Amino acid sequence: MPFAQHYQETLEELARVCASCGRDPREVKVIAVSKTVDAPAISAAIAAGAHDFGENRPDVLAAKVAQLPEQTWHFIGNVQSRKIPEIVACASFVHSVCKEEHFAKFDQAAERLGKVQDILLEVNVSGEESKSGFTPDEAIAALQLAETFPHIAVRGLMTMAPQGNLDVARECFEGLAALRDALRSQLPSEQAARFNELSMGMSEDWREAVCAGATMVRIGRALFSDSFESVQA
Numbered sequence: 001m002p003f004a005q006h007y008q009e010t011l012e013e014l015a016r017v018c019a020s021c022g023r024d025p026r027e028v029k030v031i032a033v034s035k036t037v038d039a040p041a042i043s044a045a046i047a048a049g050a051h052d053f054g055e056n057r058p059d060v061l062a063a064k065v066a067q068l069p070e071q072t073w074h075f076i077g078n079v080q081s082r083k084i085p086e087i088v089a090c091a092s093f094v095h096s097v098c099k100e101e102h103f104a105k106f107d108q109a110a111e112r113l114g115k116v117q118d119i120l121l122e123v124n125v126s127g128e129e130s131k132s133g134f135t136p137d138e139a140i141a142a143l144q145l146a147e148t149f150p151h152i153a154v155r156g157l158m159t160m161a162p163q164g165n166l167d168v169a170r171e172c173f174e175g176l177a178a179l180r181d182a183l184r185s186q187l188p189s190e191q192a193a194r195f196n197e198l199s200m201g202m203s204e205d206w207r208e209a210v211c212a213g214a215t216m217v218r219i220g221r222a223l224f225s226d227s228f229e230s231v232q233a
C-alpha cells in the first residue's frame with residue numbers, strides 16, 4: 001500500500017479518534033517520521049499532502065532539507081552537543097532536548113542564524129532506564145533555566161511511551177499532559193501562552209496519545225512501511 005493511502009487512512013482515523021474523545025483534529029499535527037526513507041519517497045509523501053517530517057540524524061536531516069527545503073522539519077533524535085548548530089540550521093522544532101547543558105548551545109546557534117529555536121523538553125514519564133529525558137521532577141527547573149535564553153522558546157513537552165502495552169502508554173501520555181498543565185501554571189503568561197505542545201504517540205500508540213491531548217504525533221512505520229501491522233488491527 002503506498003504512502004498516500006496510509007496517510008489518507010490515518011487522517012480519517014484521526015478524525016474518528018478525535019470525535020470519540022471530544023477533540024478537534026485540527027489541533028493534532030501528524031509528523032511523518034521519514035528517518036527510514038529516502039528523498040524520493042518523501043517527495044511522494046509531499047505529493048500525497050504531508051508537510052511535516054521527522055528525522056533523527058542531523059546529517060541525514062541536513063541532506064534531506066537541502067533537497068526539500070519547503071517542508072517543516074522536526075528533529076526527534078538523540079542530540080549530540082557538537083551537532084547542535086547543524087540541527088538548528090535545519091529544524092523548525094527540536095523535540096528531544098533533554099540536557100540542561102545543551103540550552104546555551106542551542107541559544108548560541110540560533111542567535112548566529114538570527115532565529116529563535118522552538119524546542120520541546122523530552123520527559124521520561126515512564127521512568128524506564130533505557131529512555132532519555134528529564135524526570136518529571138527535573139522538568140520545572142529545566143524549563144525555568146531554558147526560559148532565560150532569548151533564542152530558544154520552549155513550546156511544550158515530548159515523551160516516548162513504553163512499547164507493548166497500550167494501557168501503560170495511555171497512563172504515560174496522561175502523565176505528560178498533567179505535567180504540561182502543572183508547568184504552564186507556573187510560567188509567566190507570555191511564556192505560558194506558547195507552552196502548549198505535547199509531542200507524543202507513534203505508530204502503535206498514537207490513538208491513545210491523541211485522546212490524552214497530543215498536539216503532535218510522530219508516525220513512521222504506519223505511514224511508510226508496507227508491512228506494518230497495527231497491534232489494534
Ligand SMILES: *Cc1c(COP(=O)(O)O)cnc(C)c1O
Nearest residue numbers: 033056076202203218219220221
Ligand atoms: C522512529 C521514531 C518515531 C516513529 O516510530 P514508529 O513506531 O515508526 O511510528 C517516533 N518518535 C521517535 C523519537 C522516533 O525515533
